[in-house]
Amino acid sequence: MSDTADPSLTLFQIDWNRHSAAQWQTMLENCARPTLPQSLAYAAATAEVDKGGADYGLIRFQGKPIGMTIVTQQRGFAGAANSSLYRGPLWIYDEIPAEMLKLALQKLRYRHRWWRGRPLTFHPELADTPANRDIMKAAGFRRVAEGYSTIWLDLTPTVETLRADLRGTWRNQLNQAEGHNMDVVIATDDSQFEWLYDNHAQHMAAHGYRGPSPALLRALRKHASADQQPQLLIAQHEGAPVAGVLMTVHGTSATYVVGWSGDQGRKLRAHNLLLWRAATHLKVAGVRWLDLGGINSEAPGVAAFKAGMGGETTTLVGGYV
Missing domain, CATH: 3.40.630.30 (Gcn5-related N-acetyltransferase (GNAT))
Structure with missing residues (x-):
């Protein structure tokens, strides 16, 4: 079943680039353990150095904010935008049910499919467990690199x-x-x-x-x-x-x-x-x-x-x- 044909995906909405810096900062402070690459300052710094850009997404479930993410872009071959999501999304709640997490990740994947001109390299802020690997696979992602350790x-x-x-x-x-x-x-x-x-x-x-x-x-x-x-x-x-x-x-x-x-x-x-x-x-x-x-x-x-x-x-x- 395609992403667009899956009715459960309609429960999720990602609002892109609709928030002020102050609103984003307030939401970031509500996340359990914010990461540097998902901060406004880091996104702006990488955009300046890499001559790229960034999109800022608020993830909603049934209209209620549950998470947030920053996707950065670099211009690649023939002007195509290569997108990167590093150490996100961040979640406002400590635990997101597995099925809800899978659907949110599918929504992100759909937006950045190859034929949409925004191929996504994704290093999620998820612990390396068999359950999380299964969720990534079920969401349609393919593992290509070992995980970051800190x-x-x-x-x-x-x-x-x-x-x-x-x-x-x-x-x-x-x-x-x-x-x-x-x-x-x-x-x-x-x-x-x-x-x-x-x-x-x-x-x-x-x-x-x-x-x-x-x-x-x-x-x-x-x-x-x-x-x-x-x-x-x-x-x-x-x-x-x-x-x-x-x-x-x-x-x-x-x-x-x-x-x-x-x-x-x-x-x-x-x-x-x-x-x-x-x-x-x-x-x-x-x-x-x-x-x-x-x-x-x-x-x-x-x-x-x-x-x-x-x-x-x-x-x-x-x-x-």
Whole structure:
């Protein structure tokens, strides 16, 4: 049965590009665990850097809002638009029944069929479980890539509980860092952000990995709202910067975007201090979840370090077309 012939699809409606930034932000804050790629600032930043665009969809069931999604576009061969939905949709309710989820995904797929000129690459924010793989298949999607993995840290417990939940080695390293008389400052000057961007770019070039480009990081800061600007924490030792971490807030979540540490910073365990201070700073600001960023088997040391904060490791269901 085709999507258009399925009467159950009429229960769903996706309103595209009909909401103000303030309305979108309010809805984002109602989602359980918002992701950075589904934020207005990130969509605008990628559109600027990639010379593309974005569509903003509010998913309704029987007229009632249940979710939201951002689909970004890049111009491909012969001017065709290649669409990408990354780490969405986001849902206003903690759990969506499987059949309802399948129908919502079918609605998205129908809008982005190949012959409609909007082929969709889809990396949904769904855990990699047999049930979710079955839902994706039933919705008509084909799996083509492994899922993204990250670590979510719940910031709602007390600071004392968060510290007690640190793994022993990580907590010992934090204790060492706190004994090295480092100052942690929150950057306010453009030159401080450029210092991090430059060091981040040099580190990517030296070690041969891909991360957010300085151009994307600048655009992300440019497009973020005044009350959710990216926050750069810098560790200083004897007046000199030795490490930095960049966090960005989106709804009730935040993401560890990039970080850098020099030889002296690594020796002083500056990254432990910075991530701990960032987590407690975000908690005080009302952020409930911290996404510690991607982990993979190619960088086991990075994965182990992030896991040391005691968060929940999550692998998503994969990439689909």
